[in-house]
Amino acid sequence: MGPAQARADEDRSLTAIVPGYLHTWSTGRRTWTDRGAELSVVHAPYGLDRWQGFGLLGQLQRHDEGIRAAVAAEVFYSAFGLEAGWAVRTSADGAQHGLHLAPFFSVGFLSVALRTTFALGSGSGTGNEVGLALGLKLPIPVQGWRGIYLPGRNVVGGRPLRGPAGEPLLPSACDGRRRGEAHDSRRWIEQARLEQASVDSFLWLADDLDAHGAPAPLVERALAAAAEEREHARVSLGFAGRDARLAAAPRRRGTRRRPTLQQLYEEAVLDGVLGEGRAAIALANEARRQPLRAAALARMAAEEASHAQLSAAVAAFVATHPSVGFPVA
Numbered sequence: 001m002g003p004a005q006a007r008a009d010e011d012r013s014l015t016a017i018v019p020g021y022l023h024t025w026s027t028g029r030r031t032w033t034d035r036g037a038e039l040s041v042v043h044a045p046y047g048l049d050r051w052q053g054f055g056l057l058g059q060l061q062r063h064d065e066g067i068r069a070a071v072a073a074e075v076f077y078s079a080f081g082l083e084a085g086w087a088v089r090t091s092a093d094g095a096q097h098g099l100h101l102a103p104f105f106s107v108g109f110l111s112v113a114l115r116t117t118f119a120l121g122s123g124s125g126t127g128n129e130v131g132l133a134l135g136l137k138l139p140i141p142v143q144g145w146r147g148i149y150l151p152g153r154n155v156v157g158g159r160p161l162r163g164p165a166g167e168p169l170l171p172s173a174c175d176g177r178r179r180g181e182a183h184d185s186r187r188w189i190e191q192a193r194l195e196q197a198s199v200d201s202f203l204w205l206a207d208d209l210d211a212h213g214a215p216a217p218l219v220e221r222a223l224a225a226a227a228e229e230r231e232h233a234r235v236s237l238g239f240a241g242r243d244a245r246l247a248a249a250p251r252r253r254g255t256r257r258r259p260t261l262q263q264l265y266e267e268a269v270l271d272g273v274l275g276e277g278r279a280a281i282a283l284a285n286e287a288r289r290q291p292l293r294a295a296a297l298a299r300m301a302a303e304e305a306s307h308a309q310l311s312a313a314v315a316a317f318v319a320t321h322p323s324v325g326f327p328v329a
């Protein structure tokens with residue numbers, strides 16, 4: 001599996017499209033309610049690990065006498081942010097341009113903004129306004145900077161161990177963080193957890209392949225991959241620091257069901273080819289950035305690439321299985 005996985009520096013960023021409903025109570029020369037929609041695109045360079053970033057947004061709302069439209073740029077840091085841009089409002093008095101300035105507080109699907117509009121130019125219009133804007137938003141991740149988002153499926157680097165509902169299962173860990181090494185240590189502990197989960201994932205794959213009558217060399221390759229993942233977990237823990245330990249392995253034995261050939265195929269493509277391939281790329285990038293660890297990282301990258309190849313072979317085995325009744329494009 002891949003270290004870098006979702007954890008490497010370059011892999012964490014997230015871009016999302018955020019449609020939402022916007023309801024505003026505003027007061028100036030008039031007092032009224034604006035109702036409408038907002039659409040924004042936001043980018044967070046560190047993803048969910050450190051929620052900060054920037055975006056662009058457009059708003060369109062209706063009120064009793066006309067509309068209010070705005071386009072703005074936004075920056076956010078944790079739950080707080082600021083929108084700044086341009087707005088135009090129409091009313092019975094005509095159209096008036098304005099400066100849109102709105103500090104906001106956002107948690108989950110909900111955001112609250114203190115929305116101010118400063119009228120630009122003279123003449124009649126709605127004048128300066130201040131309002132309370134309530135937003136209901138639904139962020140849709142569209143693309144990690146280097147990641148892949150598939151609806152309903154979390155593609156992680158490396159081959160995850162999945163529970164009955166497809167959820168990734170990871171062993172717990174105690175970390176050996178010390179002051180000043182917190183970030184790097186935590187990252188490698190997370191990596192070790194993913195690698196350790198891959199050990200079980202490949203052991204189960206070997207068992208499943210055997211049960212479905214796969215050729216012995218394919219089963220043996222899966223067992224060899226499990227051994228390599230065990231070594232990856234050990235190396236990752238080493239990078240994390242001397243006190244890092246993996247605790248309990250994930251429990252899955254009692255709940256496991258034998259996957260069908262189609263499930264085997266889907267896992268091979270999504271977790272194997274995509275996940276392991278992504279892990280190989282991320283590890284190779286990491287090796288270039290970390291000269292002191294380059295040899296170990298490059299070796300892991302090569303092994304992850306071979307796991308992706310193994311997964312392609314598993315997919316081919318299923319696709320050519322005589323009992324397969326589902327179409328393979």
Ligand SMILES: [Fe+2]
Nearest residue numbers: 001002229232
């Ligand atoms: Fe690995």
Ligand SMILES: [Fe+2]
Nearest residue numbers: 001276304307
């Ligand atoms: Fe792997």
